[in-house]
Amino acid sequence: MAEKQAPVAKSSNFIKAVFAIAWKDLAAELRSRELLSAMLVFGMLVILIFNFALKLDAKTRITATSGILWVTFTFAGTLGLNRSMAVEKDRGCLDGLLLAPVDRSSIYFGKLLSNLAFMFIVEAIVLPLYSLLYNVNLFNPGLLLVILLGSVGYIAIGTLLSAMAVQTRTRDVMLPILLFPVIIPVVVAAVEASGGYLQGMDISELRYWINLLLVYDVIFIAIAFMVFDYVVEE
Amino acid sequence: MIEVRKLVKRFGLKTVLRGLDFQVEQGEFVALLGPNGAGKTTFLRILATLSRPSLGEIRVAGFGLPHQAAQVRQKLGVVSHMPLLYGDLTAEENLRFFGQMYNVNVLNQRIGEVLDLVGLTSRRRDLVRTFSRGMQQRLAIGRAVLHDPEVMLFDEPHTGLDQDACDMLDKVLRDVAARGRTVVMTSHDLARVEDLATRYDVLSKGIISATSKKSELKSGNILTFYKKALAGENG
Numbered sequence: 001m002a003e004k005q006a007p008v009a010k011s012s013n014f015i016k017a018v019f020a021i022a023w024k025d026l027a028a029e030l031r032s033r034e035l036l037s038a039m040l041v042f043g044m045l046v047i048l049i050f051n052f053a054l055k056l057d058a059k060t061r062i063t064a065t066s067g068i069l070w071v072t073f074t075f076a077g078t079l080g081l082n083r084s085m086a087v088e089k090d091r092g093c094l095d096g097l098l099l100a101p102v103d104r105s106s107i108y109f110g111k112l113l114s115n116l117a118f119m120f121i122v123e124a125i126v127l128p129l130y131s132l133l134y135n136v137n138l139f140n141p142g143l144l145l146v147i148l149l150g151s152v153g154y155i156a157i158g159t160l161l162s163a164m165a166v167q168t169r170t171r172d173v174m175l176p177i178l179l180f181p182v183i184i185p186v187v188v189a190a191v192e193a194s195g196g197y198l199q200g201m202d203i204s205e206l207r208y209w210i211n212l213l214l215v216y217d218v219i220f221i222a223i224a225f226m227v228f229d230y231v232v233e234e
Numbered sequence: 235m236i237e238v239r240k241l242v243k244r245f246g247l248k249t250v251l252r253g254l255d256f257q258v259e260q261g262e263f264v265a266l267l268g269p270n271g272a273g274k275t276t277f278l279r280i281l282a283t284l285s286r287p288s289l290g291e292i293r294v295a296g297f298g299l300p301h302q303a304a305q306v307r308q309k310l311g312v313v314s315h316m317p318l319l320y321g322d323l324t325a326e327e328n329l330r331f332f333g334q335m336y337n338v339n340v341l342n343q344r345i346g347e348v349l350d351l352v353g354l355t356s357r358r359r360d361l362v363r364t365f366s367r368g369m370q371q372r373l374a375i376g377r378a379v380l381h382d383p384e385v386m387l388f389d390e391p392h393t394g395l396d397q398d399a400c401d402m403l404d405k406v407l408r409d410v411a412a413r414g415r416t417v418v419m420t421s422h423d424l425a426r427v428e429d430l431a432t433r434y435d436v437l438s439k440g441i442i443s444a445t446s447k448k449s450e451l452k453s454g455n456i457l458t459f460y461k462k463a464l465a466g467e468n469g
Contacts, residue, residue: 017334024331031323099283
């Protein structure tokens with residue numbers, strides 16, 4: 001006879017599992033600092049290299065800033081996404097997660113939360129550093145909103161694709177190959193909206209790009225929610 | 235407790251399991267024997283809901299697979315040759331994490347009981363990456379029994395363990411079986427299996443080619459039984 005859980009108990013288990021996975025990732029990272037240190041060092045190096053390579057004047061600095069920032073976030077984020085799933089796969093822990101009697105999309109949302117936390121930590125360190133190096137004020141609420149929305153879209157699809165890529169032998173190169181073409185609309189919208197805010201444009205002029213980011217965030221999360229079970233199963 | 239009928243598993247053009255039938259009663263300890271590549275791990279992964287069958291009917295603890303996979307997982311404890319534990323968490327943190335995933339009630343008390351069972355109470359606050367392979371495997375068993383499952387699947391649990399660690403693991407396995415759980419274990423170590431299991435099944439060429447209860451075999455005859463099964467002379 002099949003046991004049927006009440007919807008409230010089921011959703012409570014789901015939320016509990018999501019936060020347990022996110023907590024587990026954060027606690028493990030706090031001890032090892034493998035993932036964050038790699039992302040941070042990489043992010044800082046990208047900013048430094050652009051700083052020396054481009055030699056921007058005050059005017060072009062403003063226009064180039066959004067592009068440089070999103071290149072930094074995207075590449076550093078890829079490192080983190082790859083590592084986050086590789087840790088699960090290498091010690092067989094992904095099987096441990098898949099054996100748990102919870103809706104498997106809770107694994108996706110747990111990893112999404114922890115990956116987002118890592119991304120935000122990197123951004124919180126990279127942004128002030130960029131401000132110092134390039135002498136550009138980045139503490140604009142509109143810009144921070146765009147970074148939030150862009151990061152959610154990027155990590156939402158990145159977490160799904162990293163679960164797919166980690167099953168392949170060439171997982172390190174597979175993730176960027178899968179991820180970058182899919183993420184183009186989010187990066188374009190994020191760069192355009194960020195650039196607009198930095199140039200002092202009004203929110204009404206940037207509504208199109210913000211809406212695009214919102215739509216992609218919702219679509220990516222919905223797709224991942226629907227297909228994650230099939231992605232992780234043999 | 236476990237019923238499998240005409241199970242087929244294909245990977246692309248390769249057929250690993252070819253209409254396998256298998257049945258286990260409650261409380262039985264079945265050793266699944268067979269050469270490398272026979273499909274033992276594939277079979278256990280299907281029972282564990284980690285892999286989908288291509289064809290066939292499977293029921294575990296009254297639930298059908300793959301449609302009632304979540305209910306089956308609640309009744310299952312799985313130990314493989316990989317510990318499925320997080321090295322950067324302590325033993326206690328690992329058990330707490332999996333306890334939350336399995337929605338275990340009175341978790342603190344249960345963690346204490348499980349650590350006692352596997353003899354790791356004194357190391358509960360140590361990081362798992364500092365554990366020996368044997369200790370990790372004992373903790374892996376602790377993780378698998380944390381939610382008090384009715385069915386336990388062991389996939390080569392002795393792999394990579396030294397003699398002392400194997401003996402310690404056997405003690406835990408006996409304890410697990412003595413609590414009335416149904417156990418299916420794959421192994422290459424016939425002497426060890428002969429001692430632990432109550433029934434021996436040989437998986438060869440994608441089917442169960444022979445089966446024997448412990449009471450039907452004379453002590454020390456498991457090797458003869460196994461060789462004959464592979465040669466197709468019994469079953």
